[in-house]
Amino acid sequence: MTRVNLSTSNSKGLNKLKKDKMFHIFVAVAKVLLIAILFILVMSGINRFLTYLLVDDTKQDDYSRRTIYELYNQENIDALFLGSSHCFMGINPAIIDKETGKKTFNAGTVSQLYNGSYALLKEADKLYDIEEVYMDMYYAQGLIDDVIDDRTYIISDNMKPSLNKVEYVCGASDKESWISTFFPARRNWRNLFDYEEISKITEEKNKEEYKNYTNLSGPVAEYKIKGFVGFKRQQQPEHNWFNEYFDSVPENYITQKNEKELKKIIDYCDKHGIKLTFIVIPMSDLMLSNIGNYDYYITNMSTYASQNSLDFVDFNLCSREYFSNNDTLFYDEGHLNEEGANVFSELLAEYMLGNISKDEMFFNSYIEKVDVDEFKILGYFDILTEDESRLFEISDNGKRLEEYKAELIIQDEEGALISRSLLQDYSDNKIYEIPRGEYSTLKIEHREKGTTKSKTIEYTLKPRKK
């Protein structure tokens, strides 16, 4: 008779049960994990495919796609430029590299907000030994913080997957926008119904120029090098103009959220031994004078910079001997064209080399700078009002009492004369109502009050739609 040790067999049985249970749990968990991994891989593949089909980043002005691609593919970057369109239109790294011997990179993107600057700084710093950062502090950039649009997407869409990207997207957009921001295909889901659009996108993406990032050249602008985009022409030769008045600098010149983002950049640079400098790239006098209180911004930003032991260099205060601010250097009221960028880049290079004496070359305020100017017509505003009229306003620098005579010539598209009328004889009024839907020329004669010697400028105006 075989004796069975019950307690041993019971405990063996219990152990077996425990092992079975553990095995069961292990199998269930392993299955879930395996499915999850497979799921993620398949999803990633489908996401890439849909992005390829639906996301149109093939346009000639999708510069940021190349900028960020090149950001990841440099030998090294010693000095990084960050900022919005003022930056990528205003700084030519090729000139700076040549003058300073450093390797620089222009990581400006359209309407780049400070959180975008922070994200790009961290991306670049992961890969390169960045020693200096120059941030363009365009005065209005600190006022915008609650938009989720292309300015966010052009950075997030082109960043490589990383925790930095997650942090950027989660910070830059609210929860309801996370999915759209992380997945550009989702943003463009409506293209699924537009076979022509899909066909066009895929055709463009199969071209060599797109694959080589060389499709970024057009009649207006061309991607040059290392993030710099050269804009070829001015809006109007020797006439600077804009169709909105510029907002003055508000009392809170920077929002709380932007201040926090800026602080992150400052702290990051401090922690990583990066020299951070705030700069402002030159803008047209038309814009600066129309803002009205630009010096308020200068004073506050200077104070903020010095509180954080940073340099702040506003090149709008630079003497005209070193930067003329001529209209020929601008693409529009606030952005340099390629020629202006090259001139400015040489100046910036001198600053980076320490060859610039702020005391000698810079005024303390914009008012001080304008004070030594001679009389100048800065440009004009072409405003469409709500009551359907169109107003043309001349902007001068107010250095003398000027009077204006205005004659309106209405023409057809070929320039043939239709009618002519005197809008006003000499007076100090500078605002004229002109036809909205017609080709016209506004002939302005202006002279210093009390004198007879006048100058004439002709402004050729195209019809403006609502």
Added chain:
Amino acid sequence: MLFNSIDFLLFLPIVVIIYFILPGKVRYIWLLLASYYFYMNWNPQYAFLILLSTVLTYICGLALNKIDVFQEDEKKKIALKKCCMSASLIINLGILVFFKYLNFITENINNISSKLGLNLNIGYLDVLLPVGISFYTFQAIGYTIDVYRGTVKAEKNFFRYALFVSFFPQLVAGPIERTLNLMGQLSVKHRLSFKNFRKGVLWMLWGYFLKLVIADRVAMIVDTVYDDPQTYPGFYIIVATILFAIQIYCDFNGYTMIARGSAKIMGINLMENFSAPYLAQSVSEFWRRWHISLSSWFKDYLYIPLGGNRKGKIRKYINLLIVFFVSGLWHGAAWGYVIWGGLNGLYQVIGELLVPLRKKVIGVFRINVNTFSHKLWKTITTFLLIDFTWIFFRAKSISESKIVFENMIDGISFQSLSSFFDGSLYQLGLGEREFYFMLLTLAILLAVDYLKYKKVNITEKIMNQGVVFNLLTCIVLFWIVFMMGIYGAEYDASQFIYFQF
């Protein structure tokens, strides 16, 4: 937090992971905490109300059991039990009436008094309607009645009972669970099951498909037309009303599927709430397939106690009308809902009254009731009858319903029919191609519901195909929802329709 929000998509995995990590004995505590957190996301003050309802019905349940055990005198026992249950009913329903119906009652008193020349002008209270109050109140009352009847024993563990009342997947929009089904499951330790996980995910994805891809898409057309019936009269209103029927079905069923899926992942089975209702061949069949948890609740806790069909035909019809009027009122504090409910009751009464006539007609004309055409005729007729009542539901007030009706009738003509097909349908919020996509999704819905109507268990069919097929199904569903769903910052966050009840 809405089911179709990032918050919920983050909340659920965390709850599920911790649920399975914790020992079985304390899992219900974790679920209770998670449920209250879920509920308080709407408004932290709501927690006091649900807690009050929970405490009252818990105490009532225990008291009923104690009376059963200790009271030997049968008459006294019955009287005491009735007293106890009545107190619980009065207080719970009182809370519901206060928050949901007080201003409605006040408005009607003011209207009546004004017509009588009394001009009482009673002031309105500024009270926020707690989300889900109609659901959890009924669930708690159902428990009380079950204990009273002796169907179940009172739950002694307060926290387990509190979880029964507040279980987050079904808290704000049902299904209204029964004690027998849910309570027991909360006491059992559920193992992490891959099969449950797959099923749960599949149900959730289907729910999101119904809600985000169909319901919220269709809602664009419905809202465009119903917001401006004068501009979109006639056939537009007809189309919008048909689409509203789809919207409310997909919205509510979508929610239910997400709720059932969430619970299934944790091994908990919530009852089915819809069973291809629009394929019903009569209004009474429709109500056996639509919002099953509510209609069965009313059947068990109102219709049967009123006498059901045991006290003669007249009484049966009266009971039916009462149940449906109350059901209408349950949905909202407005006469539109009452009329909606009443109409559904009336249909059933008339349906029953017409049975002999129908049989005669079938006999005289020798109609074969088993043909596809006959069944289709019955299905379409039922749908149109139900759809008509949805006008009162969507319009939300009698005067709005009247405007919709007037514009619908006035706008119908042969000329308007032709202009209806000139592409103007694509101007109602969806472009042409998206409109066709919508039709495609409706075809998918119809196919799935048809299979369901034929008692084909689609879930089991998919599950039996193996893991790879499951995965592919989930991937396809996911991408359809992800890409074609109506959600995100560009849209107003679309709440589930039944949350407002």
